[in-house]
Amino acid sequence: MNVAVLQFPASNCDQDAVHAIRRLGHSARFVWHKEHSLGDADAVIIPGGFSYGDYLRCGAIARFSPVMQAVRQFADNGGLVLGVCNGFQVLTEAGLLPGALVRNRDLQFHCEHVFLKTLNRDTPFTRRIPSDRPLRIPIAHGEGCYFADPETLERLQKNNQVLWQYCDASGNVTDAANPNGSLLNIAGICNETRNVAGLMPHPERACEAALGSSDGNFIFESMIEALQNKAVARAA
Amino acid sequence: MTEPAITPELVEKHNLTPEEFAHIREILGRDPTYTELGIFSVMWSEHCSYKNTRPLLKTFPTKSPKILVGAGEENAGIIDIGDGLAIAFKIESHNHPSAVEPFQGAATGVGGIIRDIFTMGARPICALNSLRFGPITENDGNSGAGSPAVPSPGLKQANLPGAGNAGQLPSSDEQESGNARASAVANNRRLFAGVVSGIAHYGNCFGIPTIGGEVYFDKSYEGNPLVNAFCLGVLRHEQIARGKAQGIGNPVFYVGPATGRDGLAGAAFASQDLTEESAEQQRGAVQVGDPFMEKLVCEACLELLATGAVAGIQDMGAAGLTCSTCETAARAGTGIEIDLDKVPQRAPNMSSYEIMLSESQERMLIIVHKGREEEVKRIFDKWDLPWAEIGVVTDTGRMVVRHKGKVVADIPAKKIADESPVYHREAREPDYLKTTRAFRLDEIPDTGDPLGDLKKLLEWPTIASKNWVYRQYDHMVRNGSVVCPGSDAAVIRIKADSLPDVAADGAPPKSVPEKLIALSVDCNAAYVYLDPFEGGKIAVAEAARNLACTGAVPLGVTDNLNFGNPFKPELFWQLKESVRGLAEACRVFNTPVTGGNCSLYNQSPAGPIDPTPTVAMVGLIEKPEHVTTQWFKDEGDAILLLGDAIDTGDPLQGLGGSAYLQMVHSRKTGTPPRCDLEKEKELHLALRALIHSGAVKSAHDCSEGGLAVALAECCMSQQTARETHRLIGATVDLSEVLKAAGEKARLDALLFGESQGRILITTSAVNAGKVLAQAKLLGINARRVGTVGGSSLQLKAGECTFAGDLRELHDLWWNAIARAMTR
Known part of the structure; x- marks a missing residue:
């Protein structure tokens, strides 16, 4: 897999995303926000x-950058796009995912581990997630x-x-487990066609036992x- | 625009003495211009010149074969960590700005220290901070300077059976002082919340993990909080950049946002007493930070450094353009000429005085090899950052500043930077020590309710969990946080992508061996107040002990000396004695001081702060398997105490200056525990040897609140996730220990005394005997005191037994600060 990791001015988890992908033996490269093409990226x-x-608002300016026009086209053609944290915010601002991300309900920044329940294991982002634990x-x-x-919430659920x-x-979905007041405890969603997903938690920070x-x-x-x-299907 | 005439009043307003002014005239051979007066004023402020502290700072040990850049040479010291890698680190205060405007004051403190690190060519990879505020709860036991017992309303009476004050109205006097107290406490909370969110705002956006720190609450900081920010960066030896204006004829570039009127003369402001009016008047001296800009400037500078086009680089921190131009010229022995008309300006009609003294943030001065100007332009254009070529390096040795075609300053650079005045201030032992030293234990009864006292200590904000603070800091970004906040010391991992790029062509980083760096910042200012020499030693010893508990060997220290007005002999004595203590301890632990910061004049109208020489220590952990955390691991593990349970040679048995005396008896008094540095060093060596043998499963030192608090923390400090804590009990029997300490030994001293040099470790039950034997071989007093397991902390010491329910203890300890802040 060849992953394009976008770099906006003040992206700061870009290196961590590359680190996580390379650790799994796949290639990842940075794509600068002023570029108009994603090259040969698979995701x-x-x-x-x-x-x-x-x-202005989280992700509100990024949606206008040249690279996001390329991302929109890539997504329209069925390419896999994952937005993490600020990336999720960018995707909602760009209209590639529904809804919005607003201030945490206690108005404070939260950095802590959370547990996540996976609701749909039939997507390109969740198929390998074990079902026995959060x-x-x-x-x-x-x-x-x-x-x-x-x-929108009803449609997302349906x-x-x-x-x-x-x-x-x-694995219980409780109010105490909700760190920010998200409706329905939502931490991440995908689009209707299942090729664009966004989540607030950072999977790239949970990529090794250390x-x-x-x-x-x-x-x-x-x-x-x-x-x-x-790729196999295409070859066949 | 006409400039004001130079009058004695104007000189005084610039905090320059008549003698200093005479020296300026001698250097220049004439009266200074208004701009020059401003330049001398900031360059000769304590913040920039260390004029009152330099003779003391010279007594610190600063040499070791591992030091690549030593104290005072550059913006930060650099230490070799092997394999061609090095770390740059430094701590700096932003106390006065934070008192006036806590959010921006603290935010720009973080910004300033990050710039000091990437100026050295290092990539900033983690931050720490040391914070102090007035009490955030109204029933806080400590009531300030050498106080006699002052009953603290809520707690003490509420605990006396039948003496509850329900229905009893306070008299009108009490009510009034109660209202004043409530408003002071509310203000302390405002400052605390503002500082924490300011640090979070800047660090989180920049993308640096704020991985550790300390927070204390004490009356002496009311109105004068302390905000000390630390940053550490990493680089290869050959990537060290210098703040030197080298190469005659080289162009001088200004990069970063435009200069405005914000932060005018902040360095001079930081070097005065805080008064009630100053808070109002000086709001304009507080800078406004933009972490987004800082992130871009940092990335652009590191990219530019990788090209090799840079001859010298310096951030514009305190005293902005003034300090960066004359320091770079002075270091290189060259001259520098700049034209202020070329400096990007945010406000119209700025005078030369304002442009030179502005402390607008996130700006850098870069000296570029002649002929390579295009590379600067290309990289800064790529990052959409303003840049301007503003001058040239000369061979005149003078700093020449032009504005609107006129020379507005012409000063020998070396003289202003290096010939600042030096004062040997008078030192006199303060009188309060006579009272505090006279304290004897028979003035207070032994504890009658040990579990109740333990609970009070656990919910005392100074001891309580700081999760309300560190949860607001991104402490995991950059994928290096191996031990996060909440253990004795933080541990950060250095990997290939932690380093600045070698070449600007985007080639993948060369592989480097991973390194583990442990960091801790410490200072118990109550000890320093009660005995500055011993307190200074303890600050260093505790930092070293915290590193040893994580499995690290200490490498070096950066210190932040927060003290009162140096013109007051009693306060200068505190400073002098603390420095003597710090220096002695640094020599013993072989941790040279690589730099730091002095912040004097820390006093509010109510009086000076407790002397607070904050020590940040950095160490190296050899192997990943040596990384050790403080919490108990498995049921059945043996709990061992290394060191003497009570220092029986201390008449106060470790209770002098203790949290217990402050919280439970409302007294900050006594002689603090003694610190035997050689013994302490032996203990750390032994602990590391035990950790290296693979037998140690947890290690935690005993500090504020003593053995009982340390045990409780071991039982409940592991957090797996939000709202998910791992509580694991223990059964502890201290009867033997108590008996061994002799018949004079007191229960409160055993449980809550703060005798130095004690560490709790656990090991699997089968290894216990072996570890005890090994400890004895290493010359360490070691004893098994209990077993891990169960859902409560069960403790026995002679007649005394209690069982603390962990869920209850945890709730008090974990939520105390959140409760105080949402009250």
């Missing part, structure tokens, strides 16, 4: 950080409260687009497997 990761200083992955954000109107919910260690968890790898491994299957 795109929009990393965390404070793109363009997050001035994932343990860190969050680090000040504006991660997922918000959408009731119709189409099984809610991929991850904040839960406790036993960092306390390697649960994030399940998400990257899912993407790798999906791409391999697609």
Whole structure:
């Protein structure tokens, strides 16, 4: 797999995303925000950080960058796009994912590990995630409260687009497990066609035992497997 | 625009003495211009010149074969960590700006120290901070300077059976002082919340993990909080950059955002007492930070450094353009000429005085090899950052500043940078020590409710968990945080992508062996207040002990001396004695001081702060398997105490200056515990040897709150995830220890005394005997005191027994600060 990791001014989890992908034996390279092409990328990761200083609104300026026009085209053609944290915010601002991410309900930045319940294992981002336990992955954000109107929420649920919910260690979706006030405890979603996903937690920070968890790898491994299957299907 | 005439009043307003002014006239051979007066004023402020502290700083050990850049040479010291790699680190204060505007004051403190690190050519990879505020709860036991017992309303009475004050209205006097107290506490909370969110704002956006630190609450910091920010960066030996204006004829570039009127003369502001008016008047002296800009400037500078086009680089920190131009010229022995008309300006009609003294943030001065100007332009254009060629390096040795076609300053660079005045201030032992030294243990009864006292200590904000603070800091970004906040010391991993790029062509980084760096920042200022020499020693010893507990060998120290007005002999004595203690301890632990910062004049109208020489120590962990954390691991493990349970040679048995005396008895008094440095060093060596043998499963030192608090922390400090804590009990029997300490030994001293040189470790039950034997061989007093397991902390010491429910203890300890802040 060849992953393009976008670099906006003040992206700051870009290196971590590359680190996580390379650890799994795949290649990853940075793509500067002023570029108009993604080259030969098989997948795109929009990393965390404070793109363009997050001035105006998180992700609001990044959506206008040249590279995002290329990402939109890539997604329209069925390419896999994963947005993490600020990347999730960029995807909602760009209209590639529904809803919005607003200030955490206690108005404070939260950096801590959370548990995630995976609701739909039939997507390119979740197929390798084990079903017997929640994932343990860190969050680090000040504006991660997922918000959408009731119709959108209903549609997301009906189409099984809610991929991850904040839960406790036993997998129960509780208010205490919700770090930011997200509606329905939503931590991550995908689009209707299942090729664009975003989540607030940082899977790239949970990519090796030395960092306390390697649960994030399940998400990257899912993407790798999906791409391999697609390649096999194309060859056949 | 006409400049004001140079009058004695104007000179005084610039905090220059008549003698200093005479020296300026002698250097220049004439009266200074208004701009020159401003330049001398900031360059000769304590913040930039260390004029009152230099003779003391010279007594620090600063040499070791591992030091690549030593104290005072550059913006930060650099230490070799092997395999061609090195670390640059430094701590710096932003106390006064934070008192006036906590959010921006603290944020720009973080920004400034990060710039000091990447100026050295290093990539900043982690940050720490050391913070101090007035009490955030109204029933805080400590009541300030050498105080006699002052009953603290809520707690003490509420604990006396039948003496609850329900229904009793306070008299009108009490009510009034109660209101004043409430408003002071509310202000302390405001400052605390503002500082923490300012640090979070800047560090999180920049993308640096704030991986550790310390927070204390004490009355002496009311109105004058302390904000000390630390940053560490990593680089290859050949990547060290210098703040030198080298190469006659080389162009001088200004990069980063435009200069505005913000932060005018902040360095001079930092070198005065804080008064009530100053807070209002000086708001304009506080800079406004933009972490987004800093991130871009850092990336662009590291990219430019990789090209080899840079001859010298210096950040514009305190005293902005003034300090960066004359220091770079002075270091290189050259001259520098700049034209202020070329400096990007944010505000119209700025005078030369304002441009030279502005402390607008995130700006850098870069001296470029002649002929390579295009590379600067290309890289800074790529990052959409402003740049301007503003001058040239000359051979005149003079710093010449032009504005609107006129020379507004012409000063010998070396003289202003190196010939700042030096003062040997008078030192006199303060009187309060007579009272505090006279304290005897028979003035207080032994504890009648050990579990109750333990609970009080656990929820005392100074001891309570700091999760409310560090949860707001991104402490994991950059994938290097191996031990996060909440253990004795933080551990950060250095890997290939931690380093600055070697070449600007985007080639993948060469592989480098991974390194583990442990960091801790420490200072118990109550000890320093009660005995500056011993307190200084303990600050270093505790930092070294914290590193040893994580399995690290200490490498070096950066210190932040936070003290009161040096013109007051009693306060200067505190400074002098603490420095003597720090220096002696640094020599013993073989940790040279690589630099740091002095912040004097820390006093509010109510009086000076407790003397606070903050020590940040950095160490190296040899192998990943040596990384050790403080929490208990498995049921059935043996709990061992290394060191003497009570220092029986200390008449106060370790209770002098203790958290217990402050919190439970409302007294900050006594002689603090003694620190035997040689013994302490032996203990750390032994602990590391035990860790290297693979037998140690956890290690935690005993500090504030003593053995009982340390045990409780071992039982409950592991957090797996949000709202998910691993609580693991212990059964501890200290009866033997108590008996061995002699018949005079007190229960409160055993449980809550703070005798130095004690570490709790655990090992699997089968290894316990072997570890005890090995410890004895290494000359360390070691004893098995209990076993891990269960859901409570069960403790026995002679007649005393109690069982603390861990869920209850954890709730008190974990949520105390959040409760105080949402009250």
